[in-house]
Amino acid sequence: MTLGLHGEYKVHGGKLVVVDLDVVQGLLANVSVSGDFFLEPDEALADINNALNGRSVDLPATALAAAITEALPAGVVLFGFSAQAVAVAVRRALAKATGWADHQWEIIAPTVRPTVVNVALDEVLTEEVGAGRRNPTLRLWDWDEPSVVIGSFQSVRNELDPAGVERHGITVVRRISGGGAMFMEAGNCITYSLYLPQTLVDGLSFEDSYKFLDSWVLAALASLGVQAYYVPLNDIATDQGKIGGAAQKRLSNGGMLHHVTMSYDIDADKMVDVLRIGKEKLSDKGTRSAKKRVDPLRRQTGLGRTEILEHLMAAFVERYDARAATLTDGELAEAARRVEAKFGTRAWLERIP
Structure with a gap:
């Protein structure tokens, strides 16, 4: 079990995406996505977090982004960020991706x-x-x-x-x-x-x-x-x-x-x-x-x-x-x-x- 992992990713020309999470038995847990982006409706933030909880820490960013996209209802608007940006922040929290x-x-x-x-x-x-x-x-x-x-x-x-x-x-x-x-x-x-x-x-x-x-x-x-x-x-x-x-x-x-x-x-x-x-x-x-x-x-x-x-x-x-x-x-x-x-x-x- 690893607690209190933190990752950040600034979208080029966009907004900051922050992810805090724990790892329990090789799975993502207690995922919390935040940032200065825009998201409509508000409830979609819970959908993003839930889409990540329980996922293997070994999944590539493409798979994490696909899981987020699949979980979002039709009509959700992500402004200044994307499912891919969230996935990058997750990978950075896990030290599988790095920043400058x-x-x-x-x-x-x-x-x-x-x-x-x-x-x-x-x-x-x-x-x-x-x-x-x-x-x-x-x-x-x-x-x-x-x-x-x-x-x-x-x-x-x-x-x-x-x-x-x-x-x-x-x-x-x-x-x-x-x-x-x-x-x-x-x-x-x-x-x-x-x-x-x-x-x-x-x-x-x-x-x-x-x-x-x-x-x-x-x-x-x-x-x-x-x-x-x-x-x-x-x-x-x-x-x-x-x-x-x-x-x-x-x-x-x-x-x-x-x-x-x-x-x-x-x-x-x-x-x-x-x-x-x-x-x-x-x-x-x-x-x-x-x-x-x-x-x-x-x-x-x-x-x-x-x-x-x-x-x-x-x-x-x-x-x-x-x-x-x-x-x-x-x-x-x-x-x-x-x-x-x-x-x-x-x-x-x-x-x-």
Whole structure:
């Protein structure tokens, strides 16, 4: 028997959900859901609590949310929260899911490295966090060669114009996560990677996990006057246009990679000379032109790239009490080994030709 467990979950753009409960013989007991949400009618709160009482502590969040949904009568209105949000709070009470404050976060400032090394580091550091050998970490990238980083499932032939790649001296590498190609000239992008345990997104849908993991950067941009928001699934945009995109990869050891590239400045003519961005790609974006689709941070803020980077790092440190960290010699050596064995090889780059 375990008494007095407590879990909280703040819905992105919504309300706080709090769950207090006991565990008796492996089952949830005395469940009490509260928060600053809205619920009509009042009696539905008892239905939510009753739907959870007696459930196994080993049920995943999806099953807990389904039990709540099934128990609610037709016409019940949940405003500012959801059955899924309650399930996440339950999982946090049971220590099967975690929140940001449950971890000691670290932050690695940008250092210029070859793009292929940055990609290899993403795999190495995700594995290290999953194995418990590194604290959850935010790492900011830097590089000095013009690059395109393609998604794990993209075709080299379909995404790139070889003549444009050769003409502009573009370095092309493939990353471990899905999503689209990232056109990255030195000094023209802001790229960061989060390495985290999957417990942080336990109970969240894939779509919600993107917004959840970037809530800090959206708030930091808002303080600079940039009102950014997510366009499902993984685009970050403002009313003036797209500013970036995110991608994720979950590893079998429990580690997770979430990374974002935002445009600071961009040579749009060069981008479309290198990338093959067809009409189908733009069909649901509300624009016919890839060049018009992107609106970089330099124009929207008037700030230098270094100023924006420093602001983002300070915001992350303040929000999550992150401490400064560096890459270890072992991590750098392992990244170099993987460049030779995987990320720097034609076999990996052209695994989907």
